[in-house]
Amino acid sequence: MTLQKKATVVSSSVAAILTLIKLVVGIASGSVAVLASAVDSVLDMFVSVFNYFAISNAEKPADKYFNYGRGKIEALASVIEGTIITLSGLFLLYQAIEKAINGEVSRYIEESLTVMIISLVITISLVIYLNYVSKKTNSMVIKADALHYKTDVYSNVAVLASLLLVNFTGYEIIDVIIGGGISLYIIYSAYELIQDGILVLLDKAVDQTTVKQIEKILMSEERVNNLHLLKTREVGNRIFVEVHLVFDCLITLMEAHKISDKIENKIRKIDKEKNWIINIHMDPYDDFESNDEEHDLH
Structure with a gap:
């Protein structure tokens, strides 16, 4: 198994673990910020699995049907991943607005804090590993995955801040604002992935x-x-x-x-x-x- 494939297996496994933990706590606590992070982890898992198959096909040698190989599958995967990230960001923004309208209250703050701290440590470790693989292989898919999980690090930090502030102040609007801010950042981070993938698909010249x-x-x-x-x-x-x-x-x-x-x-x-x-x-x-x-x- 190549280093790129190993990286996607690791990221898929990590995303699956984080998804399970965050979904349970997010649904139980009612925190939009935690739920936002959980939904993002669900998408991370599916994207990482998709990336595994994209890399598997991209690594196939040229043949009579694909004379130049299948390398552009990586660029296509980058565009698809960026689109999925954008859609997840829009969904999370909707969740934040809905909580603000309905006036829902967060629960199990201490449990949520513990989960997010564990999640932050695991995600930082994963980003360091993916950055190493990205530099070693120059794979567009792994680069996209690394960037994606890097946004998760920022998201987890924001969620921690949200939970702490809500716990100390009792103002649920803080969770709504930070949850909405995370969603906007997720949408913004997807732009580069989509742009890079499209430029490769359009055969942009080198620098x-x-x-x-x-x-x-x-x-x-x-x-x-x-x-x-x-x-x-x-x-x-x-x-x-x-x-x-x-x-x-x-x-x-x-x-x-x-x-x-x-x-x-x-x-x-x-x-x-x-x-x-x-x-x-x-x-x-x-x-x-x-x-x-x-x-x-x-």
């Missing part, structure tokens, strides 16, 4: 710093006269690069091929942690003007 490094390498070879139609995109841990290089028309195919191999090796050194898929088209003359439909790409 300009990396593009400039690639261009510098391409033009550093004496036998390369010019370049055009440079295209880049990133999917998970893979970066795709396509470019047309204009060589001297008198160069032999063998020489041009050796120079192209040399260039590819230099590009791969930009980030050795990435898997570079580089396709160089060798031109004997500059045919850029004949590619009118792609004239604005470089």
